[in-house]
Amino acid sequence: MNMWQKIKPYVYVLPAVLMLVMLFLGGILQGLLQSVGVYVASSTYSLSFEAYRSVLLSEDFWNSLTYSLTIASTSTIVSMWIGTMMAFATYYLSLRVSGGTKIKSVIRLQQLPLLLPHIAVAYMFFLLFTQSGWISRLSYSLGWIEQIDQFPILVHDPYGWSIIFTYVWKEVPFIFLLVYPVLLRLEPSWMQMARVHGASIRQYFFTIFSLLLPSVLTSGYIVFAFTFTAFEVPYLLGVTYPKHIAVLSYQYYSSGGFDFREEALAVNILLVIITAVLGLLILRSLKKLQWHVRGARW
Amino acid sequence: MLKKNKYTLWVVSLSFVLLFIVCIPFVPLILMSFSVHWSWPDLFPSGYDLRAWEYVFLSNTSIWNAVWMTVVIAFVVTFINILLSIPAANAIARFKWKGKAWIELLFYAPLIVPPLITSMGIYLDFLRYGLIGTVTGVILAHIAPTLPYMIRALVISFQTLSFDWENQAATLGANGWQRLRYVVIPHLVPGLIVGCSLSMLVSFSQYIVTLLIGSGKVQTIPVLMFPYISGGDQAIGSVFIMVYTIMTLLSLFFMQFILTFYYRRKGIPL
Numbered sequence: 001m002n003m004w005q006k007i008k009p010y011v012y013v014l015p016a017v018l019m020l021v022m023l024f025l026g027g028i029l030q031g032l033l034q035s036v037g038v039y040v041a042s043s044t045y046s047l048s049f050e051a052y053r054s055v056l057l058s059e060d061f062w063n064s065l066t067y068s069l070t071i072a073s074t075s076t077i078v079s080m081w082i083g084t085m086m087a088f089a090t091y092y093l094s095l096r097v098s099g100g101t102k103i104k105s106v107i108r109l110q111q112l113p114l115l116l117p118h119i120a121v122a123y124m125f126f127l128l129f130t131q132s133g134w135i136s137r138l139s140y141s142l143g144w145i146e147q148i149d150q151f152p153i154l155v156h157d158p159y160g161w162s163i164i165f166t167y168v169w170k171e172v173p174f175i176f177l178l179v180y181p182v183l184l185r186l187e188p189s190w191m192q193m194a195r196v197h198g199a200s201i202r203q204y205f206f207t208i209f210s211l212l213l214p215s216v217l218t219s220g221y222i223v224f225a226f227t228f229t230a231f232e233v234p235y236l237l238g239v240t241y242p243k244h245i246a247v248l249s250y251q252y253y254s255s256g257g258f259d260f261r262e263e264a265l266a267v268n269i270l271l272v273i274i275t276a277v278l279g280l281l282i283l284r285s286l287k288k289l290q291w292h293v294r295g296a297r298w
Numbered sequence: 299m300l301k302k303n304k305y306t307l308w309v310v311s312l313s314f315v316l317l318f319i320v321c322i323p324f325v326p327l328i329l330m331s332f333s334v335h336w337s338w339p340d341l342f343p344s345g346y347d348l349r350a351w352e353y354v355f356l357s358n359t360s361i362w363n364a365v366w367m368t369v370v371i372a373f374v375v376t377f378i379n380i381l382l383s384i385p386a387a388n389a390i391a392r393f394k395w396k397g398k399a400w401i402e403l404l405f406y407a408p409l410i411v412p413p414l415i416t417s418m419g420i421y422l423d424f425l426r427y428g429l430i431g432t433v434t435g436v437i438l439a440h441i442a443p444t445l446p447y448m449i450r451a452l453v454i455s456f457q458t459l460s461f462d463w464e465n466q467a468a469t470l471g472a473n474g475w476q477r478l479r480y481v482v483i484p485h486l487v488p489g490l491i492v493g494c495s496l497s498m499l500v501s502f503s504q505y506i507v508t509l510l511i512g513s514g515k516v517q518t519i520p521v522l523m524f525p526y527i528s529g530g531d532q533a534i535g536s537v538f539i540m541v542y543t544i545m546t547l548l549s550l551f552f553m554q555f556i557l558t559f560y561y562r563r564k565g566i567p568l
Contacts, residue, residue, distance in 0.1 A: 019441060020404055090312075117503040119542070123539045229415065
């Protein structure tokens with residue numbers, strides 16, 4: 001009985017662990033091995049770092065990396081900012097307005113983007129922001145522009161504007177979803193107390209912000225990892241050069257038979273390393289923060 | 299009283315801004331799908347017809363197969379996720395054991411590493427086992443990116459399920475299966491619905507992984523429509539996106555409906 005109690009949790013997680021070890025870790029490990037020329041299945045062990053050398057020496061890779069990092073960090077920071085502001089504004093108003101239904105409808109409404117697949121949103125934003133798109137037509141009707149080429153190029157452009165718009169529209173509700181419950185755990189009396197002592201709403205927000213920081217950072221990191229490595233949205237809205245890093249990897253992978261397969265896998269492994277290092281950094285700063293917060297008896 | 303009105307005004311204006319931002323992307327999509335001639339700078343098409351809809355539904359009969367394929371894959375993936383996640387989430391939420399942090403890291407890692415990366419790595423193995431170009435292969439490829447959502451949703455549910463309830467049921471003579479059926483599962487229903495919705499949504503969203511592992515033979519909606527939306531007739535592209543969006547929303551509302559139905563039957567106020 002005691003023995004069973006001890007091994008019970010391990011038995012419980014076993015099926016899910018096996019599945020992820022095979023399909024997920026196996027995928028990463030095989031990618032890693034094959035990127036250095038080790039093919040376990042066909043017993044080919046010609047260990048070489050040629051693929052990494054050629055990737056790291058190619059200008060295309062660095063241009064793609066910069067392009068993807070810029071788009072991902074811009075989308076993430078903007079989404080985190082708007083999402084947190086939205087959450088705080090909703091929380092603040094919910095304390096002020098009697099009757100929860102109005103607030104609930106606000107929350108429901110802004111959650112709609114979460115329910116749509118990224119591909120659909122990307123296409124909607126293409127129709128909205130392309131040079132002959134609806135915003136351009138709207139600008140003409142309002143007399144802001146007279147010719148089609150006066151409208152800025154926002155789709156297939158070198159800065160990835162439409163990609164950023166798509167991600168922000170899609171991810172703000174996600175940040176909201178993870179930050180809002182933390183706000184609900186705050187004592188409403190804290191705000192009254194702060195107000196009594198003459199703090200402005202802004203001061204109150206910055207005071208409680210450190211309590212929100214774990215969920216803001218975690219959700220922001222998930223958004224960053226997703227926007228940094230996702231394929232579909234940049235493939236639909238991105239520019240031909242530089243290609244988004246996931247698009248570049250897939251292009252290496254699928255073009256010219258197996259010639260650039262190892263390069264593609266090398267790019268993938270580098271992406272995993274970059275995201276993992278960033279994750280560790282965030283984890284460490286969160287640990288420090290938790291000490292700080294625990295000191296405040298949260 | 300006056301002060302109260304000020305905040306209500308804020309809520310109302312916030313709702314309107316939100317309504318505008320959330321709804322405006324749908325406007326050109328819907329117009330475009332029915333448009334006849336729509337040249338710049340007209341704000342609205344000069345005429346409306348069903349040409350693009352007819353093209354997608356009549357001259358292209360594979361659309362219903364693709365809808366069916368997409369939904370079946372999502373359902374099977376979600377069902378497998380339920381079976382894997384109920385025990386796993388239980389162990390994560392309610393037991394103390396060595397190595398838990400590492401296993402949790404493994405469970406949530408697919409949120410961070412996208413399925414395209416793992417699929418490229420595992421491609422040769424799938425090829426060896428004859429899984430490339432099969433529905434089974436695609437289902438397996440969809441499990442890793444969807445599983446973390448199911449586990450997370452169920453962990454939250456399990457955290458509020460006390461062992462006392464199960465023990466009490468055991469004292470009253472319920473066997474293991476009865477405790478699962480009448481105590482554990484009912485408590486998990488809300489979490490299950492959230493997990494299922496997210497799992498299906500993520501499965502619906504996969505394009506490149508389905509294309510790679512299905513090698514074009516497994517025609518889900520994203521695979522079928524991608525050539526039309528990455529260039530070509532915008533009216534037809536818009537119809538595909540509308541079908542895709544409606545299919546997704548209907549599936550999610552169906553899930554929501556089950557939840558509401560469940561709560562009503564239990565007499566739990568919403």
